[in-house]
Amino acid sequence: MHLLTEPWPWYVSGPIIGLFVPALLIVGNRMFGVSSSLRHICAATAPRGVDFFRYEWRRIGAWNIMFLVGIFIGGVVAAQFFAGAGQVALSDAARETIAGFGVTEVTGLIPAQLLSWQTLTTWRGAVMLVGGGLLVGFGASWAGGCTSGHAISGLADRQLPSLIATLGFFAGGLTSAWIIVPMLLGR
Amino acid sequence: MTAEPKGPISFRAALVIYLVLGVLFGIALTMSEALSWYRIQEMFRFQAFHMYGIIGSAIATAAAGLVVLRRFGIRSLEGDAIKVPPKVLGAGTRYWAGGTVFGLGWGLVGACPGPLVALIGFGHTIILVPFLAAIAGTWTYGKLRPHLPH
Known part of the structure; x- marks a missing residue:
């Protein structure tokens, strides 16, 4: 298997992703989680007298921001140097479902026919891009974590709140995938 | 520091x-x-x-x-x-309600916060829109926080 030229199978990528939990604890007793950085960005740029954003974001959140910048660079690096990046070995069943939504070109990492600057001005595109983003940010902050903080870190530490949050993630995701997306795409 | x-x-x-x-x-x-x-x-x-x-x-x-x-x-x-x-359970409302809201967004835009940023780096500039929306969503939560159940 070639890590540079082929997408990684789950049994390679999953354990690698899991290792970020002990790695961040070893470096500085930091709990792996991405969504806190959204809060720190708000605290750094527009606290506007909101209590939730009034704290020492540099001391608490500088590490999250650095990690986030790193993720961005990681995407750039993968695009430039990893020939295997950007192809998705999607199952036939999923291809069929997505074709039913009118997505005929299953290329790249995201469907250009649904998520692009062209579709942003359509109501479907706006709901998925702007609505989806708003819900992700609002929900992650309310729940106190996202996939990394709750579903991976929290479940690995067997924390009940994280289990409840993860069940919520799935309840919401199933609703979107089975009801909202099909309604939105008119099939 | x-x-x-x-x-x-x-x-x-x-x-x-x-x-x-x-x-x-x-x-x-x-x-x-x-x-x-x-x-x-x-x-x-x-x-x-x-x-x-x-x-x-x-x-x-x-x-x-x-x-x-x-x-x-x-x-x-x-x-x-x-x-x-340990995360504080409290009434637990924030976890199931916030989690469900997050999941709705995850299913729509197809990416959680980390992946959004990686996609932008990969070259999908359109994902700047949901990323900025996620920041706006976080800010909105901060503003409404005193009125939300946790």
């Missing part, structure tokens, strides 16, 4: 390590395909094992890592004792 480093590395040196770890995480997200809208739809429709395999093996690996760290009482490089703070 902490003036005197307590451990072998300073606050600033640790920041460089967090940046490097972030780069590795961004690469892992991209190469695992976990940042793909297609993969998220496929997961929620139970059409492949891929995403369940990633999340499941990530949890198992992280759990094993925590066991090792605790058994050997390892201190962090910044000098603190390693401890994972």
